[in-house]
Amino acid sequence: xxxxxxxxxxxxxxxxxxxxxxxxxxxxxxxxxxxxxxxxxxxxxxxxxxxxxxxxxxxxxxxxxxxxxxxxxxxxxxxxxxxxxxxxxxxxxxxxxxxxxxxxxxxxxxxxxxxxxxxxxxxxxxxxxxxxxxxxxxxxxxxxxxxxxxxxxxxxxxxxxxxxxxxxxxxxxxxxxxxxxxxxxxxxxxxxxxxxxxxxxxxxxxxxxxxxxxxxxxxxxxxxxxxxxxxxxxxxxxxxxxxxxxxxxxxxxxxxxxxxxxxxxxxxxxxxxxxxxxxxxxxxxxxxxxxxxxxxxxxxxxxxxxxxxxxxxxxxxxxxxxxxxxxxxxxxxxxxxxxxxxxxxxxxxxxxxxxxxxxxxxxxxxxxxxxxxxxxxxxxxxxxxxxxxxxxxxxxxxxxxxxxxxxxxxxxxxxxxxxxxxxxxxxxxxxxxxxxxxxxxxxxxxxxxxxxxxxxxxxxxxxxxxxxxxxxxxxxxxxxxxxxxxxxxxxxxxxxxxxxxxxxxxxxxxxxxxxxxxxxxxxxxxxxxxxxxxxxxxxxxxxxxxxxxxxxxxxxxxxxxxxxxxxxxxxxxxxxxxxxxxxxxxxxxxxxxxxxxxxxxxxxxxxxxxxxxxxxxxxxxxxx
Amino acid sequence: xxxxxxxxxxxxxxxxxxxxxxxxxxxxxxxxxxxxxxxxxxxxxxxxxxxxxxxxxxxxxxxxxxxxxxxxxxxxxxxxxxxxxxxxxxxxxxxxxxxxxxxxxxxxxxxxxxxxxxxxxxxxxxxxxxxxxxxxxxxxxxxxxxxxxxxxxxxxxxxxxxxxxxxxxxxxxxxxxxxxxxxxxxxxxxxxxxxxxxxxxxxxxxxxxxxxxxxxxxxxxxxxxxxxxxxxxxxxxxxxxxxxxxxxxxxxxxxxxxxxxxxxxx
Numbered sequence: 001x002x003x004x005x006x007x008x009x010x011x012x013x014x015x016x017x018x019x020x021x022x023x024x025x026x027x028x029x030x031x032x033x034x035x036x037x038x039x040x041x042x043x044x045x046x047x048x049x050x051x052x053x054x055x056x057x058x059x060x061x062x063x064x065x066x067x068x069x070x071x072x073x074x075x076x077x078x079x080x081x082x083x084x085x086x087x088x089x090x091x092x093x094x095x096x097x098x099x100x101x102x103x104x105x106x107x108x109x110x111x112x113x114x115x116x117x118x119x120x121x122x123x124x125x126x127x128x129x130x131x132x133x134x135x136x137x138x139x140x141x142x143x144x145x146x147x148x149x150x151x152x153x154x155x156x157x158x159x160x161x162x163x164x165x166x167x168x169x170x171x172x173x174x175x176x177x178x179x180x181x182x183x184x185x186x187x188x189x190x191x192x193x194x195x196x197x198x199x200x201x202x203x204x205x206x207x208x209x210x211x212x213x214x215x216x217x218x219x220x221x222x223x224x225x226x227x228x229x230x231x232x233x234x235x236x237x238x239x240x241x242x243x244x245x246x247x248x249x250x251x252x253x254x255x256x257x258x259x260x261x262x263x264x265x266x267x268x269x270x271x272x273x274x275x276x277x278x279x280x281x282x283x284x285x286x287x288x289x290x291x292x293x294x295x296x297x298x299x300x301x302x303x304x305x306x307x308x309x310x311x312x313x314x315x316x317x318x319x320x321x322x323x324x325x326x327x328x329x330x331x332x333x334x335x336x337x338x339x340x341x342x343x344x345x346x347x348x349x350x351x352x353x354x355x356x357x358x359x360x361x362x363x364x365x366x367x368x369x370x371x372x373x374x375x376x377x378x379x380x381x382x383x384x385x386x387x388x389x390x391x392x393x394x395x396x397x398x399x400x401x402x403x404x405x406x407x408x409x410x411x412x413x414x415x416x417x418x419x420x421x422x423x424x425x426x427x428x429x430x431x432x433x434x435x436x437x438x439x440x441x442x443x444x445x446x447x448x449x450x451x452x453x454x455x456x457x458x459x460x461x462x463x464x465x466x467x468x469x470x471x472x473x474x475x476x477x478x479x480x481x482x483x484x485x486x487x488x489x490x491x492x493x494x495x496x497x498x499x500x501x502x503x504x505x506x507x508x509x510x511x512x513x514x515x516x517x518x519x520x521x522x523x524x525x526x527x528x529x530x531x532x533x534x535x536x537x538x539x540x541x542x543x544x545x546x547x548x549x550x551x552x553x554x555x556x557x558x559x560x561x562x563x564x565x566x567x568x569x570x571x572x573x574x575x576x577x578x579x580x581x582x583x584x585x586x587x588x589x590x591x592x593x594x595x596x597x598x599x600x601x602x603x604x605x606x607x608x609x610x611x612x613x614x615x616x617x618x619x620x621x622x623x624x
Numbered sequence: 625x626x627x628x629x630x631x632x633x634x635x636x637x638x639x640x641x642x643x644x645x646x647x648x649x650x651x652x653x654x655x656x657x658x659x660x661x662x663x664x665x666x667x668x669x670x671x672x673x674x675x676x677x678x679x680x681x682x683x684x685x686x687x688x689x690x691x692x693x694x695x696x697x698x699x700x701x702x703x704x705x706x707x708x709x710x711x712x713x714x715x716x717x718x719x720x721x722x723x724x725x726x727x728x729x730x731x732x733x734x735x736x737x738x739x740x741x742x743x744x745x746x747x748x749x750x751x752x753x754x755x756x757x758x759x760x761x762x763x764x765x766x767x768x769x770x771x772x773x774x775x776x777x778x779x780x781x782x783x784x785x786x787x788x789x790x791x792x793x794x795x796x797x798x799x800x801x802x803x804x805x806x807x808x809x810x811x812x813x814x815x816x817x818x819x820x821x822x823x824x825x826x827x828x829x830x831x832x833x834x835x836x837x838x839x840x841x842x843x844x845x846x847x848x849x850x851x852x853x854x855x856x857x858x859x860x861x862x863x864x865x866x867x868x869x870x871x872x873x874x875x876x877x878x879x880x881x882x883x884x885x886x887x888x889x890x
Binding site: 137138141205206207209211212213214217218301302305306307308341342343344346348349350372373374377380381384385388392395398399400401402403405406407408409410411412424427428431432434435437438439441443444446447448504507508511512513515517518519520521522603606608 | 630656660666669674677678680681688689701705707712713715719723726729730738740741743744794804810811812814843845847849851852
């Protein structure tokens, strides 16, 4: 089989051809208009990367069907692997099946998780001891900034994986509403990732928040990052559009909104956030990009601009984005918990509406990231109150989870362990929030390691742990085989204590006065020697060791997943005795998921009652 | 153990455990999350609020974790039991309670948050005004009479009003012992107020200071040497401060000598 048959390989060739073409066009224009040197990194690569992205999409084939439509050609939907090629090749090219796209998203998200984590291990090694060891400040700043965006890529792509794979199955749908758009929304992530990783060559030092005027100076790496996020934003917007259309239009008969599996509610709330907020960061980064490339002064006071304006635009997306990161994960918790408690989800409607509540409040709290920024002081009171309000719908979720567990018949396979772990970790993240919400107590903690501890706890509790839980939970559905339970449990028992040490350690360092994003710290920071925990260096060493333990756990998980795909026990169609539609069909799921259309005849989580949630009836679905 | 999950005995046990865990957690948190020395009035207010948060945090954490762990232990499935749990779909009363009670807590904390913010941002017309100029990667402090200093010298027990600006990128003024923080933004002037209550001498005398004085540390990522952008802080009694300022004023403008000398002798 020729490598050229793989869409990914053609796409990468397209990326290189497009990028070189873009660079040469700029060089030609520069030479023709009398610049001294034809090549200048920044303008050349801005155009080069955009042309490269288009080249990639053409090469991989994400635009093929649409361009045929423009010239009036019909393109019938192709099912199954590419003709005459082995089945695995479909994962490396454009495929319209949502299950394939879901796996593509999920694996890409996982790879980005490892890359983001890898950057963290690099600078954590440096920070284990006081003093500059092997990372010089310039490299440190780039690596630290890359950790931020690589990890956020992992989250956005990871939730895309969960939503794409699971939502249509839960609705008993054949596919997503717009399969071609779905494939396009996935594949545009790849040039985005290429741009992001390439930025390390020139370096950039702004952290993931890239506040100007700092981001208007510094290396050409910034432009790579702006373009990467611009492309990723396309994926977010188009993907969420697709999910909203799917959930609203493709539910089976009998599935009213309040009879949907709860994960669909979480994903729908998330998608509305993504659909409406992503434009703001795209706009903000576009303004930064043209400020650098064309000398516009949106955020430069010397040219009449305002640096604070950027922060408003940035956080108007980036705060809702935090809820985008955690809402699907909280949905996973609510989804998996009833199955292993053998009890209905306590207060289903309240849990469903709490997701919507969090999403709505999420739009009016962005200013709490800017308590020390210097905007009008009275605004801080308003943002403090709106921020504290987030506690109310979040509390509803926690208490409902407790209500679900109470009086159940709990079992503890790996997915359940990770769900319980994520509740404990997200609790730590949630409860450390109000301290940062009241302006006075935020003062010493703003931009400190305390914020790092808080943020990592919410993200691990709201995304990483549920992501792991989801992978273990749906693994038998995806592969038809059971993962190795012992290894899964070891993974959990390594990760959870290690994470707790890491997160609490970060908070301790923060209260002791450790600022975030510094390449080095003083041994006797703020004159502090904690009589109970020792110097700040001891705490940093503990954080670093925990980070390595978490990384080891991830490697163990990967081994488990690969190993069990071949050696694992055959799982059967419904090993967890779930009522959800996807567990009523064979594992692994056939090309056409549902042989017959489903009808909803009960409640999704009525464990403890006879009867079922869905029935399959009617004629066999046509193979269109 | 009683069979029914709504038997009062479950809730009595959980209630007792929540109380115990709350107290234990509060004590542990106090030790695990230490703040630097309290060298300003603001530190007292802020640490009090922080402590209040920790108390509520301890209780809520205990509440959720005790219920969770209790369920894990008591309501786990017994060997060979394949039946489902009790069929309880929810309770509107309970949902309303755990929506309204947090809402009341939010209102209380919003009120306290408002009061403490007012407290730490209190303006005093008699404040010593110090201008801070930030640039990559150093601080400079400007006093009345054009006195420029690389060290932030402030008087004890006297309100200080900082007016900050930046020459290049965003920096942030932060003295951990004072607790207050404020960004210095190019193109605008930002303010922060504090009242020092501990002299440098007293600060250094505390056993574990290891001779490290207080420092201004830049808290907003500002590029290559952000990590090392610091300036020493010296808190001195008010008369020493005045004397120092006058000496410095004379250095800037020797013509002032007579006037200053007559002022100090007063």
